[in-house]
Amino acid sequence: MLRRIWRLHFWVGLFAAPVLVVLACSGLVILYSQPLDALLNRHLLVVEQGPQTVPLDAQVATATQHADAGSTLEAVTPPDGPHASTRVDFSAADAKGYPQAEANVIQVFVDPYTGAYLGQRDQLSGLVGWANQLHRMFGNDGPHVQLPSLGHLINPSAYPESTIPVGIGNLWMELTATWILVLLGSGIYLWWPRAIEAAKPLLRVRWRAGGRVRWRDVHALTGVVVAVILICYILSGMTWTRYWGENWRAVTATVTPSTEIDAPSTPAKLGDYDRLGRRIAWAATDDPIYASQPAAGAARLSYNDIDRIAKDEHMVPGYSIFPPADTTQDGAVVYGSYTVVNRWPQRVSEQRTLYLNQFTGATITNATAAQDGALSRLTSFGIAMHMGNQMGWLTRISATVACLGVLLSAVTGLLMWWKRRPTGRSGLPGPASESTRANTPKKAMISVTVIAVVLGILFPVFGISLLVVLVAEAIISSRRPPPDHASLVTSTITSRSVEPSPE
Incomplete structure (x- = not known):
């Protein structure tokens, strides 16, 4: 069983390692995006403090003058400190929104003390923008596939569309993330103490041993230390995927529904304002925009x-103001409201949306995480931990350790393969021999099968990919000529020398 799990761990690692490296590198950039952005775009974000500020509406007017003709004003973000600029977001006239793409915005910056135009940028440009693009594998930008909607089966009235348009990149991310869970689970199994590997250290590195043994110890120790953190990151990251994440949203809304607010609303939803870099809280995406x-x-x-x-309402500095959008229903005008949301990413305690009457400024409702269902709050907590915000520097440090651990695991895994490969051969593990298959405990095989079935049900995309892998391996095995007894003995001996134990 140990040998077969090692083979599984090797091949899944070969498939998942490139994506893990991309996620770790881009995740580090996103984790420290604010100081990096301030360093790389100081001319747009940092200003000299003056004696008094220019009225915010005058700043918005300046930004509008420098925006492209036909663009739509989407949000105004007042300065979050005495040395910060004002940001005004615009969407281009031909900008594509979901599901065709993750709508991009143009950010225009204005000095709040002088009212001077500082410049503008594409939200997805630069180091931080590209890191966001890579981390989500370009999301819904590009080709799509239509997949069945679980929400439509559960509650057709709330989810009228029977399918969900999913970007190929986002689907690939979801698939790889689930296989990474298999990689982590198999790695923990290989590390786990057992009598047959009594000499194997668990929480130390045999530095003097050198060669593959040293890199094996570093690989195992690093992997087991960061495995729990990575599992939490994978599961919380899955809630953002376009397919599994949207289905999970439907489940949370059905099993633990949020408190409904009794107030007239417009056809728009808060999620319509969701943009990369200025996201709406996960649990608030389906909240309506209330009417004035x-x-x-x-x-x-x-x-x-x-x-x-x-x-006056003590919104967290860095909040954004969304202008009201009026609509016409049955010949009557439905007036939207000003919507003020706290900066994202945020702690769960900071999740707050203020809906203000556009004519009087009266508070229509003040939506916080307390009105969300239990599963939605749990999901928001996981996302805040994922982004390194929930517990301040503690989660920032743990996220940094996890990213660096991923990079170290990838390097040590490569070194282990390089050290163990036979001269003139690739050293890639082949299929298990007949004797290995025969000696595999039945209870262990049943346990692995049950785990695979459960994962396949919880994550259908993974389940389908697993079936494809099993069918492909069965076809390859059926075409392989059966070895005679002599070659079987030779193959077994070679296998023992070429495919060493994970020790």
């Missing part, structure tokens, strides 16, 4: 007014 009741003779409030209310 018009006041006689009242005009729409200014951004200055909304900014003052947001500060």
